[in-house]
Amino acid sequence: MSDSESPPRALLSWSSGKDSAYSLSEVRRTGACEVVGLLTTVSSQFDRVSMHGVREELLDAQARAVGLPLVKVRIPYPCPNATYEREMGRALDRAKQDGIAHVVFGDLFLEDIREYRESRLRPAGFSGIFPLWRRETAGLAEEMIDAGLRARICCVDPRKLPKEFAGREFDRALLRSLPAAVDPCGERGEFHTFVTHGPAFRHPVPVSVGETVERDGFVFTDLRPA
Numbered sequence: 332m333s334d335s336e337s338p339p340r341a342l343l344s345w346s347s348g349k350d351s352a353y354s355l356s357e358v359r360r361t362g363a364c365e366v367v368g369l370l371t372t373v374s375s376q377f378d379r380v381s382m383h384g385v386r387e388e389l390l391d392a393q394a395r396a397v398g399l400p401l402v403k404v405r406i407p408y409p410c411p412n413a414t415y416e417r418e419m420g421r422a423l424d425r426a427k428q429d430g431i432a433h434v435v436f437g438d439l440f441l442e443d444i445r446e447y448r449e450s451r452l453r454p455a456g457f458s459g460i461f462p463l464w465r466r467e468t469a470g471l472a473e474e475m476i477d478a479g480l481r482a483r484i485c486c487v488d489p490r491k492l493p494k495e496f497a498g499r500e501f502d503r504a505l506l507r508s509l510p511a512a513v514d515p516c517g518e519r520g521e522f523h524t525f526v527t528h529g530p531a532f533r534h535p536v537p538v539s540v541g542e543t544v545e546r547d548g549f550v551f552t553d554l555r556p557a
Contacts, residue, residue: 337365338362338363338364338365339364339365339432339433340364340365340367340429340430340431340432340433341358341364341365341366341367341431341432341433341434341435341460342366342367342368342369342370342402342426342431342433342434342435343355343358343366343368343369343370343399343434343435343436344370344371344434344435344436344437345369345370345371345393345401346371346380346382346383346437346523347371347380347383347385347389347390347393347485347524347525347526348383348437348482348485348523348524348525348526349475349480349482349501349516349524349526349529350437350438350439350463350516350518351436351437352393352397352437352480352482352526352529352531352532353437353463353471353475353478353480353529353530353531354435354436354437354462354463355397355435355531356478356529356530356531357462357463358435358460358462359531360530361462363460363462364433364435364460366399366435367399367400367429367431368399368400368401368402368426368431369394369397369399369400369401369402370402370404370422370426370434371390371401371402371403371404372403372404372405372406372415372418372419373387373390373403373404373405373406374405374406374407374408374410375405375406375407375408376407376408377408381406381410382486382523383485383486383523383524383525384485384486384551384553385485385525385554386553386554386555386556388556389525389536389538389554389555389556392536392556393526393532393536396528396532396533396534396535396536397531397532397533398533402422402425402426404418404419404421404422405418406418416451419451420451420455423452423455423457424455427455427456427457432456432457432458433457433458433459433460434448434452434457434458434459434460435459435460435461435462436448436459436460436461437462437463438461438463438464438518439463439464439465439466439468439471439516439518440464440465440468440518441518441519445459445461445464468514468515468516468518469506469515471515471516472501472506472515472516473503473506475501475529476501476502476503478529478530479528479529479530480501480526480528480529480530481500481501481526481527481528481529481535482500482501482524482525482526482527482529483498483499483500483501483524483525483527483538483540483552483554484496484497484498484499484500484501484505484522484523484524484552485497485498485523485524485525485551485552485554486522486523486549486550486551486552487521487522487523487549487550488520488521488522488548488549488550489545489548489549489550490548491512491513491519491520491521492509492510492513492521492522494543494545494550496509496522497522497543497550497551497552498540498543498552501524525538525554537556537557538554538555538556538557539554539555539556539557540552540553540554540555541553541554541555
């Protein structure tokens with residue numbers, strides 16, 4: 332890209348967690364693209380972020396903190412894959428009409444996930460941007476913390492990580508206490524996080540920790556606006 336060219340406009344796939352939040356700060360730092368919106372799936376039954384189980388009002392607070400509009404893709408629960416792909420395709424069609432042709436993802440190393448994303452983007456005329464791809468995850472987790480990223484675990488897969496980790500802060504004490512088989516960034520789905528502050532944020536999103544429940548084989552800690 333020459334000095335006279337503007338960076339490509341992109342949406343960022345926003346889960347409310349640390350990897351997507353840190354991807355935003357990385358593309359802003361490098362100028363790889365101009366993120367003009369956050370793309371998020373929300374359960375229409377529960378008004379919560381899909382998989383992470385985060386309240387929609389906290390998602391809205393994050394968007395205000397990073398200064399970007401939200402593109403909410405509402406999906407049913409449970410959601411057949413065909414329905415997910417249809418609704419996401421509609422969101423991409425609308426984005427394309429606004430001159431957007433890229434989507435940023437916070438994926439780290441799972442080849443099948445990246446291949447799936449790219450296989451869905453190509454027919455729609457989009458390209459994926461993966462700013463954290465193949466970064467060594469133990470070092471990346473430390474880097475996130477050093478950069479000022481603050482987060483809490485909102486969802487745990489108890490088959491991979493004890494349920495007592497739900498609700499904990501994502502900090503060095505957590506990293507030291509993770510079982511050896513667990514990825515430090517939870518890339519294999521061991522845990523998911525909600526970011527309350529970070530280098531991409533203009534101000535914190537304070538939360539209080541509510542009850543922890545088990546649902547559909549996962550453990551969720553309810554985070555509430557503080």
